[in-house]
Amino acid sequence: MKSGGYAVSADGITKRYGSAVAVDNVSLNVNSGAIYGLIGPDGAGKTTILRVIAGILKPDSGEAFVCGHSCEREQIAVKNSIAYMSQKFGLYPDMTVQENIRLYADLYGVEKHGMRERIDELLDFSYMKPFKHRQAGKLSGGMKQKLQLICALVHKPEVLLLDEPTNGVDPVSRRDFWRILYGLVADGMTILMSTAYLDEAERCSVIGLMHKGKIIAEGSPEEVVRKSGIQVISVKDGGDRSLVKKLKGAMGGGRVHAYGDRIRVLTHDMQTDTDELKKLAPEAVIEPDRAMLEDIFMSIGESADADENILSLIAEGAGGKSGTALEVRGLTKRFGDFTAVNNISLTVPYGEIFGFLGPNGAGKSTTIKMLCGLLPATSGEGVVGGVDIVHKPETIKSKIGYMSQKFSLYEDLRVYENIDFYGGIYGLTGAELAQRRDWSLKLAGLEDRKNLMTSELVGGWRQRLALACAILHKPSIVFLDEPTSGADPASRRLFWAIINELAASGVTVFVSTHYMEEAEYCDRLALIFRGDMIAMGKPSELKTSQMQDRIIEVLVKDPFSHMDGLGKLDSVLDVSLFGAGLHVRTKDTAETAIKEYFAEKGIRAEVNAIEATMEDVFVSMIERADGGEK
Amino acid sequence: MITKLKAMLLKELKQMLRDPKMRTIVFVMPLLQLLVFSFALTMDVKNIGIAVLDYDNSPQSRAITDSFAASGYFRIQYRVTGPDEVKRLLDRGDVRGAVVFPKGFEKDVLSGRSASVQVIADGTMSNDAGIIMNYASGVISTYAAKNSVNVTETVSFQHRNLFNANLLSKFYYVPGLITLMMMVSGMLLTSIAIVREKEIGTIEQVMVTPISRTEFIIGKTVPFMLTGLITTTMMFVLAYFIFGITVKGSIFLLFAVVVMSIITYLGLALLVSVSSRTQQQALLTSFFLMMPSALLSGYIFPVSNMPEPVQYFTCLVPMRWSLEGIIGVVIKGATAAELSKQLIWLCIHAIFFMVFASMKFKKTLE
Structure with missing residues (x-):
């Protein structure tokens, strides 16, 4: 057997698209029961490898094996032993959760006998049971991903291939997703996944760091860090x-x-x-x-050097002001009897970076859309850039820039054509338009690629082009709805440097994000949960004065297996995965109890009380708000 | 205003014309369909089996019969002796037409009086009937001219044709087809124009810009207006070169009717686009709108043959007015005054749909 007993093995895989080499002679082996994480910048070749192993893409050379079966020649055997979850939502949005799972069970030929038990087991395990009669399209982002995972698991595969499964999913849902993954691995499943979240990568048993189609470092996360x-x-x-x-x-x-x-x-x-x-x-x-x-x-990363040039552009291109940029009171939005945004009041000065945090479906996007004049508010009043949002929503539009969550430039236009189009509808002509076009191309780093079709852009470029188009007309207030979702860490860093620069020049930036470390870059944050603003303040305030619980960090091998045990200790409120370790949320100090727990079992563990991270604050506040409702 | 509109127009044109597939759909498909349909309807008629009933049995009548046979269009299948036989053959579908020479035919011809031949066509196949009549008329007039005699054909149809008195001829159905193609290509392309942006999500970014509703709607309409005009012109040119159809009336008037028709269809299509949530919905809706439009326009069944309430209802079908207008100008050479009713109705339709569509289009996301 060529695969040497590995659950997944790839041998010298090369794949070209035209003249571009997507994957360049990559070999990797995944032990049975391991979690292998592929990380790397956008376009490094992670998705291509997963597709080759899933048997849906034929490599130019090399061969992949799953459980000893060739992915090219023994497709049936391979398809029966793997489950593959692509980046796209592949379920039927107008069918219920249960109907979707049934359909997949039938597609995989799961025997009718025992099928109901299997589905119930999966629904229980993923805490999806209460939602089984809900239409898949109406689930929140995190739940959709869980449903995809359940559908992928219904035929009891041995190997799970996941392509950035938690993209755009909030921290609470991501924790839940990982709880499921750890559970599966504990049952002996092998997981090969790609991820843009490096805290997730820290949880993998082995990671492969990809760059330009090659794996440039491989090993356990500690090894990779040490070797570097x-x-x-x-x-x-x-x-x-x-x-x-x-x-x-x-x-x-x-x-x-x-x-x-x-x-x-x-x-x-x-x-x-x-x-x-x-x-x-x-x-x-x-x-x-x-x-x-x-x-x-x-x-x-290589983009780092480009930073300075790009940043120097911002100040000249921004239209900052001073004073109050935005003031709203009692902003409320109802869709039928569902309250999407409930009574939000804000006052934000020019030059501030104001962040919206909250789980998927909490009402962040709805709030931003109301402030932009895209959605009329059900009730409430306010002024944005000196313009009344209730009576003159159209006037607001020339004063603000907005970047929607979904990429919404025209993919069938060239890069410069998109810029020209938006320049035109913002009323720019002649020399002014030409100057702003050059500026945008530089900002997006696309000077050499201005004739490219927009559909050919990847990751960070798309986002920067979208931003450039949104601020072409030098607005003094900018709304960015999850601008960095799914981008690699280097692109995200650059994007935030741009945001900082915008704010420094007097532009107010509203931004929503799922990345907790990004929340720290904001001057002030509003935490939104089920349409209510449950907290607001500077990041440091939220982490200290508004944080009532204490956090104890536990670094231990196989953290998942201790979650239940630690959760049963007195004074422990909650145990959650954090990076490669655990964060234990307690009322008062439970350090000694935790240390004793590990001492009793004879397991070596590092236990330290730490300052709460933004993620801890987020989770803690949401759980408090949630508990309060019950 | 001009800058924004220009940006919008350029963008739409680029998007439409960049894709080779789209270019084919916009420009080639209407022409191709016009050709295919027209040929399918006209040229396919050859070797039509006919029966000859010759009461005169004279050299002249035999000569004309020979001309029929020699024309290539007709095949003399039966020579019969009585009208009952003609009826039986037609009823059974053994022949699709008959030529009847009355007694004293030659005498009339030779004496220089107007002689007449009766041509009977099976009216069930209305197209064929029209063609048979045309060919027969051609054969007879050629014969008459060649021999400098005076022969006219009296046209007579089998009783079964009564439901279709509005016999089509290429002079009628080619311009009609152009009207139909104008509606089909205009509506299908435009009905997805706005909903497509909704579906992809690009509309969200446009909505936060200061572009006004009118600018957006005009920007969406004018490119399709232009392509519609170009294809319609090309179709008329094709109709001239291939079918020899000339515009009897004023070209200016013709284009006035065409422009108003296109605006109407585009307005209707935009209304569909604005009201739909997906492209699929929009396409299906426009299909279901076009079917009855074509049927109620009078193109296939004459409006005057419809029940009275339905006749009133057809006033609301834009294609009825553009069909009557175009046929009027192209075939009858009607003047603007004669077509005032059609023009006024088209105008009402055009304004109504355009205004309604732009009112229905909201620059918000609900």
């Missing part, structure tokens, strides 16, 4: 946003990155760089930090 030799110095700036730029200028943009509330500096020479940083930022707290996958990822 990269060390990290963390700089806590205390809210000084200009520090990142200063450090980038002094130490080279490629190794200085903002992450959450800190700046991370990648280094190979800890001592020298620490000394230099102390000189550059005497006020800041500077300390060595554990290198994470995120840091490794950033070290391979």
